[in-house]
Amino acid sequence: MKHLPLFDKIPKFSNSLEFFKKNFFCVPFLAAFNTLTVLVLVGLSLYAKLNNKGDAVERLFSDPFNFWFPYEGILTGVSEVLWCVPVAVCAFTFGVLRQKNPRSRAAIFLFFSALLLGVFFLDDRFRMTLIISRLGISKKLIYLCYGSAVFLYGVKFWRYIKTTPYLPLVVAFLLFGISRFEDIYESQSLGVHAMLEDGTKLLALLNLSLYFWHICHQEIGRHLRQSEKR
Template identity: 85%
Template sequence: MKHLPVFDKFPQFANSLEFFKKKFFCVPFLAAFNTLTVLMLVCLSLYAKLNKQGDAVERLFSDPFNVWFPYEGILTGVSEVLWCIPVATCAFTFGLLRQKEPRSRSAIFLFFSALLLGVFFLDDRFRITLILSRLGISIKFIYLCYGTAVFLYGVQFWRYIKTTPYLPLVLAFLLFAISRFEDLFESQSLGVHAMLEDGTKLLALLNLALYFLHICHQEIWRDLRPREKR
């Protein structure tokens, strides 16, 4: 009797495997990012097992929760959600626009907006400025770098920004400046400090999210209208 491959003996399994592979690899970067994430988790598991550091790994996934004050940090969580909205929206819209006009002004504007806001989000979420200051780098120097980046961003795209309802964008960056410079001064009142630092940041993120949602909606709609006329 002729030898058959093992998958030929189970045609349903072979078809299911082929279907799974087709669906899995049709999404860009899905396989790569899943593989990298699994490898990272495996390495963390091995490290915890070999060094008996299970509690250290557990801290990486722990939620900041205070049973006595369940509302603690709720506005910080809202701010983090608002951070993600303009970054994801700009990146997604840029991906759509670049398929038709890769070098259009709006596509380039949204790309650098996503890049700049993404850097700010990573800094805010992972406390990069605080870590760098602990390493001896001046906070004023870091803020100078960020301020320069915002200035160059504004100069480069001002002509495009003027064609949009830019008041929320300008207001957002002014509120961000108030929030960041609050770190340089000591306030005697914790409530005043929270409002000047975190309250202004929350308001800035709200304006930023609404501005870019509006801009991205307009750009996508403008890109779709010529196709509807065909």
């Protein structure tokens, strides 16, 4: 079989490039986030190479694991998964609803729900409150700010919330309050402390996830029915 001349290969390369662009750039932010992530990884690799800090980079990807106690942290992992559920479904449903009416009550409610819960998730996952408190800012002040944000959220969207089965939402935020209170005033018993801080948070996240899953399911169903009527 004869080798194709270079000018015959160029159209095939051009077609491959078009295929790549068509598939890679059709997903919003896919190219941007991939590029940013690659740049960060390259930067970390260069830093590790130039400063002989390979072990420091390895810690960024290390998994917490205790061979003797493989169940260690398992409920914390479950909580982190549950944190992602309401944030993801609210953001996704907002994206669907905004195509028709971005100013609808449901769309705005879900947008701010995703934003508020996203901030709480980032705080919990990356220990932002703990880091800020080590800088001299009281945990009480931080939790007061979070409590004020929840209060304003409730006041702003109460008209919409009361049209939904809102008891799980109220219970979830009350349980979060107990969890944060226990974080400030720690019990003497380790078991009691774990149950009051992390156990209540796990139960709160379960209620929160199921509530927003139900709400988002209803809103998307309503959106599809309205689209079919057109």
